[in-house]
Amino acid sequence: MDVVLLSRLQFFLTICFHFIFVSINIGLSWLLVTIELFGWRKNSGVIYVGIANFLSRLFGITFVIGVATGIVMEFQIGMNWARFSGFAGDIFGTLLASEGLIAFFLESSFLGLYLFGRNKVPHGIHWLSILMVAIGSTVSAFWIISANSWQQTPAGFVIREGRAELTSLRDVVFNPSTIPRFFHTIDASLIVASFFVAGIASYLLLENKKIDEAMKLIKITIITGLIFSVFQLFPFGHNHAIQVALTQPEKFAVYEAVYETQSHAPLIIFGIPTTTEPGIMWPVKIPGLLSLITFGDVSATIKGIKDFPPEDMPPRIIPFVSFHIMVTLGIYFIMVMLYGAVQLYRKRLWHKKIFLKLLFLSIPLPIVASELGWIAAEVGRQPWIIYKIMKTGDGASTAIPASNIASSVVLFILLYTLIGILYVYLIRREIKRWT
Amino acid sequence: MDLNTIWFLLTGVFLTGYAILDGFDLGIGILHLFIRKEQDRLINMRAISPLWDGNEVWLIAGTGSLFAVFPLAYATILSAFYFLFIMLLFSLIFRAISIEFRNKESSQKWQHFWDRGFGLGSLTASFIFGVMLGNIINGLPINKEGIFASDIILLLNPYSIMIGLLILTIFTMHGGIYMTLKTDGVLQEKMRRSVFISWIAFIILYSSAIISTLIISPIMFDGLLNRPLSFVLAFIQFATTIFIVMAIKRNRFISAFVSSSLLIAATICLLGLSLFPLLVPSRIDLLYSLTIYNAASRPYTLFVMLIIASISFPLVIAYSVYVHRIFKGKVDTSEEEGY
Numbered sequence: 001m002d003v004v005l006l007s008r009l010q011f012f013l014t015i016c017f018h019f020i021f022v023s024i025n026i027g028l029s030w031l032l033v034t035i036e037l038f039g040w041r042k043n044s045g046v047i048y049v050g051i052a053n054f055l056s057r058l059f060g061i062t063f064v065i066g067v068a069t070g071i072v073m074e075f076q077i078g079m080n081w082a083r084f085s086g087f088a089g090d091i092f093g094t095l096l097a098s099e100g101l102i103a104f105f106l107e108s109s110f111l112g113l114y115l116f117g118r119n120k121v122p123h124g125i126h127w128l129s130i131l132m133v134a135i136g137s138t139v140s141a142f143w144i145i146s147a148n149s150w151q152q153t154p155a156g157f158v159i160r161e162g163r164a165e166l167t168s169l170r171d172v173v174f175n176p177s178t179i180p181r182f183f184h185t186i187d188a189s190l191i192v193a194s195f196f197v198a199g200i201a202s203y204l205l206l207e208n209k210k211i212d213e214a215m216k217l218i219k220i221t222i223i224t225g226l227i228f229s230v231f232q233l234f235p236f237g238h239n240h241a242i243q244v245a246l247t248q249p250e251k252f253a254v255y256e257a258v259y260e261t262q263s264h265a266p267l268i269i270f271g272i273p274t275t276t277e278p279g280i281m282w283p284v285k286i287p288g289l290l291s292l293i294t295f296g297d298v299s300a301t302i303k304g305i306k307d308f309p310p311e312d313m314p315p316r317i318i319p320f321v322s323f324h325i326m327v328t329l330g331i332y333f334i335m336v337m338l339y340g341a342v343q344l345y346r347k348r349l350w351h352k353k354i355f356l357k358l359l360f361l362s363i364p365l366p367i368v369a370s371e372l373g374w375i376a377a378e379v380g381r382q383p384w385i386i387y388k389i390m391k392t393g394d395g396a397s398t399a400i401p402a403s404n405i406a407s408s409v410v411l412f413i414l415l416y417t418l419i420g421i422l423y424v425y426l427i428r429r430e431i432k433r434w435t
Numbered sequence: 436m437d438l439n440t441i442w443f444l445l446t447g448v449f450l451t452g453y454a455i456l457d458g459f460d461l462g463i464g465i466l467h468l469f470i471r472k473e474q475d476r477l478i479n480m481r482a483i484s485p486l487w488d489g490n491e492v493w494l495i496a497g498t499g500s501l502f503a504v505f506p507l508a509y510a511t512i513l514s515a516f517y518f519l520f521i522m523l524l525f526s527l528i529f530r531a532i533s534i535e536f537r538n539k540e541s542s543q544k545w546q547h548f549w550d551r552g553f554g555l556g557s558l559t560a561s562f563i564f565g566v567m568l569g570n571i572i573n574g575l576p577i578n579k580e581g582i583f584a585s586d587i588i589l590l591l592n593p594y595s596i597m598i599g600l601l602i603l604t605i606f607t608m609h610g611g612i613y614m615t616l617k618t619d620g621v622l623q624e625k626m627r628r629s630v631f632i633s634w635i636a637f638i639i640l641y642s643s644a645i646i647s648t649l650i651i652s653p654i655m656f657d658g659l660l661n662r663p664l665s666f667v668l669a670f671i672q673f674a675t676t677i678f679i680v681m682a683i684k685r686n687r688f689i690s691a692f693v694s695s696s697l698l699i700a701a702t703i704c705l706l707g708l709s710l711f712p713l714l715v716p717s718r719i720d721l722l723y724s725l726t727i728y729n730a731a732s733r734p735y736t737l738f739v740m741l742i743i744a745s746i747s748f749p750l751v752i753a754y755s756v757y758v759h760r761i762f763k764g765k766v767d768t769s770e771e772e773g774y
Contacts, residue, residue: 060535061535061536061539063488064488064531064532064534064535065532065535067488067491067531068527068528068531068532069528070495071491071494071495071524071527071528072524072528074495074498074499074502075498075513075520075524077502077513078502078509078510078512078513078514079513079514079517079520079521080514082510082511082513082514083510085502085506085509085510085513086506086507086510088506089502089503089505089506089507089509089510089732090503090506090732090733090736091736092502093499093500093501093502093503093504093506093509093732093736094503094732094736094739094740094743096499096502096503097496097499097500097502097503097504097740097743098499098743099499100492100495100496100497100498100499100500101496101499101500101743101744101747101748101751102743102747104492104495104496105489105492105496105747105751105754105755106751106754108488108489108491108492109488109489109492109751109754109755109758110754110758111488111489112484112485112486112488112489112758112762113485113758113761115485116484116485116762117485117761117762120761120762121761160733163733165733165735165736166732166733166735166736166739167735169739397510397514397517399514399515400514400517404517404518405517408517408518408521411521411525415525415528419528419532422532422536426536426539429539429540430539
């Protein structure tokens with residue numbers, strides 16, 4: 001394999017792993033803010049403080065892995081993508097630096113206070129510290145998403161003497177895809193955390209342990225899970241798709257497998273992607289629906305894959321498959337949480353053993369959906385490292401021997417496998433220890 | 436003073452902040468390898484567990500700022516030291532999870548494994564920082580294109596290994612001094628002794644480093660001799676070095692900690708003064724060196740970054756000081772483990 005492919009592989013592996021912990025924790029931090037707030041109640045407060053104490057242990061473990069694997073990301077851009085860094089540092093670097101200065105300092109400093117300071121500071125300050133952690137992580141995500149979005153829909157710059165030069169910070173930060181992507185990602189993280197905690201709570205209910213706590217947790221997370229799953233379909237996911245259709249039509253055509261440019265474009269509900277044209281076997285279509293949901297008009301024209309220059313097209317199978325599994329999972333999340341909410345309302349939830357089991361087994365699914373969404377977005381951005389400005393291959397470091405990168409890829413796989421196993425082990429242990 | 440110079444200074448501030456704060460963290464990690472008693476290890480790790488994460492952000496924010504204001508230096512250094520950075524990242528990851536995982540299990544085997552991870556991770560990380568620094572002082576084989584890569588073997592030359600050991604020693608001394616503040620009794624006595632040992636090692640290594648630099652890279656001193664400030668800084672180095680032992684002998688640990696922080700700051704200032712206006716000297720031809728001008732972002736980015744930094748810096752310092760103050764004083768292990 002060549003240097004570019006190996007660098008991409010390494011970036012793919014390290015960022016997918018990093019994102020697992022980030023997506024759990026952004027959502028979890030907001031859940032903790034809420035639960036700690038319930039801890040102020042006069043009578044039932046104690047139980048919430050107990051719950052928060054337990055969740056904060058899980059949060060601590062997750063956070064450390066998130067930080068440790070996050071440093072890798074910032075360094076890797078310079079290590080493996082030196083020419084991209086040199087070309088776009090004026091802009092991309094500013095966004096990463098802002099993340100560190102404005103957000104990451106905040107979350108890391110207050111995390112220590114939150115985890116270790118319960119008996120050292122007044123209750124209000126302690127609550128403020130988790131609030132700062134939650135705000136810090138969310139703002140942190142904003143800057144990183146803004147940087148990624150700039151690669152997808154670059155704005156606010158000119159190219160002079162072979163380098164991208166900042167002209168408007170506002171246009172860079174709020175480039176056309178930042179806001180849709182930000183809401184889509186944060187909402188995804190809230191779904192991840194809701195399922196994470198709801199899954200743990202159903203495990204506790206199935207095991208007949210910590211029933212009071214588990215009931216409170218499952219109530220909260222089914223409500224949040226339902227709200228955020230519905231929001232994810234509409235407006236957040238929907239808006240993001242419209243933005244892609246407008247700003248990166250090649251990617252959109254690949255997502256929806258639109259081969260010929262057409263009005264009344266059908267929505268493909270199911271299909272088997274192939275390498276032969278038009279690329280989809282046995283499609284199940286709803287005529288006109290794609291045009292309707294994208295542009296609000298059944299007769300709107302959508303540009304097809306055939307009419308773009310082939311050298312500007314991303315690979316077709318990976319984005320199509322990832323995108324569709326993500327959407328399917330998204331619909332599954334709504335149905336699961338809706339069912340749970342109905343049973344909760346009818347006060348029959350704890351009799352539904354099979355449902356609780358399903359909820360427990362669903363813990364990893366929102367994470368899978370998030371990863372698939374990112375895979376669709378990033379593979380769909382190819383062949384560009386900065387859309388229509390710089391090809392991915394032109395951004396890589398040239399002077400590092402492929403063998404060096406190959407060995408670091410192997411080392412990362414080994415280390416991250418170890419960390420992954422330890423993580424699952426420790427989370428299970430913390431649950432056992434609590435009960 | 437132009438924006439490029441201001442950012443050169445601010446990069447020094449990041450480096451100093453990181454070296455002082457994560458320096459004691461890393462030093463405590465190195466000392467961890469020499470602590471045998473269970474209870475003492477617990478105290479040692481507890482001394483930094485609420486703080487290390489905030490301290491490490493200085494590295495992240497500093498690297499991010501380097502990326503923004505001197506992107507070509509960022510790209511060159513990170514890709515040139517590819518394998519050193521891989522090793523650094525692995526050490527930092529291992530160290531971080533060791534701190535977090537150690538007390539999650541009560542079995543001895545488990546705890547000893549993570550004790551070692553914490554110690555070795557800190558040791559390697561400090562050493563690699565020094566090796567990188569040594570290579571930068573020595574100059575990198577930068578050609579006209581500016582971007583290159585070096586072999587790991589070439590990067591681990593005797594000079595850079597010596598600088599690696601020097602940094603390791605400074606951090607160990609600094610961490611030892613910090614621990615005298617956080618402990619009492621037998622452990623405190625042990626930490627006091629460690630400061631004396633690392634102090635002697637520091638004197639030997641630092642003198643050898645100066646002599647070797649004179650031989651290998653005499654241009655490092657050109658800048659210093661023409662700038663009177665360097666004599667002031669050298670005096671501060673000298674005075675603080677002497678003061679550290681005096682203060683430790685008299686059990687004035689806070690003064691000792693302030694002096695070793697000042698020592699670190701003065702050393703970085705001297706380094707900056709001798710490099711200025713270079714960021715990374717080229718060994719092939721000084722003309723190819725990366726300077727604060729040819730490696731910098733455009734003025735508008737430098738200006739925007741300055742605004743961002745001047746808004747966030749005071750806030751960062753305010754709440755860092757606040758959090759550090761809450762955890763000041765001797766380590767308390769009476770509470771339930773962990774949280």
